Every structure is written in C-alpha cells, then in structure tokens.
Amino acid sequence: MSLSFFWSREFLTNRYFLWLLFWCNAVGTVYGYIWYGDQLERTLAEQPLWQIVFVPDSPTASLFFTLALLWVLYKPKSVVLNRIGHVIQALAVVTSVKYGVWAVSIIFAGWMQGGSPHWQDWMLIASHSAMAIEALIYVRFFGFRWVALLIASLWTLLNDTMDYTYDIFPWLPGSLYEHLDGVRNFTFGLTLVSILCAWLALRQAKRT
Template sequence: MRAYMTQWWYLINHRAFLLLLLVINIFGTVYGYYWYGSQLANTEPIFYIFVPDSPTASLFFCLVIVGWLLGKHFKLMEVLALITLIKYGLWAVVMNLLTLAETGELDRMGWMLVASHFMMAVQAVLYLPKYRFELWHVMVAAVWTLHNDIIDYLFGQMPIYRVIHQYPSEIGYFTFWLSIACIMLAFFESRKREYLQRL
C-alpha cells in the first residue's frame, strides 16, 4: 500500500502531470469567466471581482501550479486555492443536485458542472501534503472567503440559480457554514504542519 501511495504521489507531482493539470485549469478558468459573462454584464463594476467564484478559485490554483513548476510556494495562493476550490466545487455540486431534486431533471450542462466542480474539490484535497501556507495566510484567506459570502448574500451577487431565489436564506446559511468548514480544514492543516516541524 505504501509503495502504491508513493508511486501515486510521484505521478501527480511529476512535471508533465502538473503541466497537464495547469492547462486543464487554465481552460476551465477561461470558460468559467465566459460562463459568468451575462451576469457580469449586469453587475456593478465594484462587485466584478466577487461574482465569478469558481473561475477565480481555479485561477488561484493555476498560480499555485506555476509556483510549483518554478520550485516555489505561493503560500497565500495555496490556501486561497484550497479553501475556494473545495467550497465552490462542493457548492456547485449541491446546487445542481438541488436543481435536479426540485425539477426532476438536469441537462448536460448541469451534469458537466457537477463533474467539473467535483473535480475542483478533489484536486485541492489531493495536494494537501504539498501546501506550505501558515496561519496568517489562513486568516487572510478566511477574510476573503467570508467577505465574498457577504457580498453574495447581502448584496445579491451570488451565481444565478433558480433554486437560490427559491431558498435564498437556507442556501446563504449553508454557504456560510461550508465556508467555515473549508477554513477550518485549512486552519488544522497549518497547525498540523507547524506541529510536525517541531518534532
């Protein structure tokens, strides 16, 4: 089992694999910003940065991968990528499955969003041992993440899903606690790393 895990870790950290992952994330990021085009067209400029949540999360991860390929750790980008990839990855999966439960159907685009966003969360978790962020990076990322929730659910800048307009309070509440869970994961990872360094 240990040999298998070693081989797996070697594979996903191989330069060729990281380059492939970077290309995939660049494509997803560009498409994500395009997907938000119609919403951004009706958004006040002051909110632009807070609207395209998922593509911004994958953009963070693109910068992380670039750092790794250069032999560096962009620590703030690492924790922002970890928190937001898991948060918005799982959030989109839940929203689309809720749409399926409400309407009884989900088109091909919906299933594509389920698959792609689930893989966003998976890739963030896969690289947990590779991140090097510290506690202060987590605190900055927490402010960004919770501030984004405030902009989304108090200023109405959340992604356009019919189910959100049906259950705005419930989804806002769910999103807040999803943010907290992702922040706590990053917090415990930073604490665990500091503990191991002291041994």
C-alpha cells in the same frame, strides 16, 4: 505498479503531470469566466464597478489553484514572492473546496426542488468535484501556513458577505430563489467547513 504510486510525491509533483494539471485548470478557468459572461455583463450594467470582482466565484477559485501550481513548479528565492505564493495557495485550497462542493450541492438541490437535469449539470458536477479533490490532494505540497490561511478565510467570508448583501451571488436554479435564506446560510456554513478542512489538511501535511 501499485495504486499507491499515483498518490506519491514522485507522481503528483512530476513536472509533466503538473503542467498537464496546470493547463487543464487554466482552460477550465477561462471557460468558467465565459460561463459567467451574462452575469458579469449585467453586474457591470446595473451594479457599481467594484462589485465585479466578487461575481465569478468558481473561476476565480480555479484561477487561484492554477497560479498555485506555478509556485510548485518554480519555487522563488524571493521572500516576498514566497509570501504572495503562500496566500494564493491558501486561497486555492479554501475556495476550491468551498465552491467545488457548493456547486455540486446547489445542482442536486435544484433537482430535488423539481429541476430537470441537463448534460451541462453533469459536466459541472465532474469539474467542480475535481476542484475540491485536487485542492485537498495538493495541500501537502503547498507552503502556506496560518497567516496565509487566515487571509484566505477572511477573503472568502468577505466574498460571501458581498454576494448576499448586494445580490451578486452565482445565479441559482430557478426553484431555489424562494429558498435564498437557506442557500445563504448553507454558503456561509460551507465556507467555515472549507476553512476547517484546509486547517486539518495543513496539520496533516506538517506531520508527513
């Protein structure tokens, strides 16, 4: 068996493998929301209720990807459900690439500013790298087009705006708070790069 088999449609869309991927992402999503527990509690206590949806960034990205897999497993006949699925798939790609790369970058930036590595950091590096990689691998099996990508782009930019306007961005390594302007600029820039990656992957998918 050649290595190319593991990149093939036959392997990647095998229902057993898709369900394995689904449950891995579902468990990771639940763990991610638990990880955000303290920040969610503080936001509920100190901020308006409507802001809570913008707090857990990476778990929500993982949730989008988990749901997106359902549209690969079960293709609905309803046009409305298809359109909803396309938006979820576009959100899955843009946010998984964005927050996957963001988390890894922030961890390394914290280390460069004198922070000490912990085992949880390596776990987060592995899981968030996987988020970005799987989104780019599966974009060719998703059915979204430009309108859905535009909606996903606007949502992600709105989320960035809410995070850094109301200080509900993910908690950072302590050494990075004095560089918050740089983190904010990096975050917005990474969103634009993630949108571009999704657009390029979408173009490539249409050619294959």
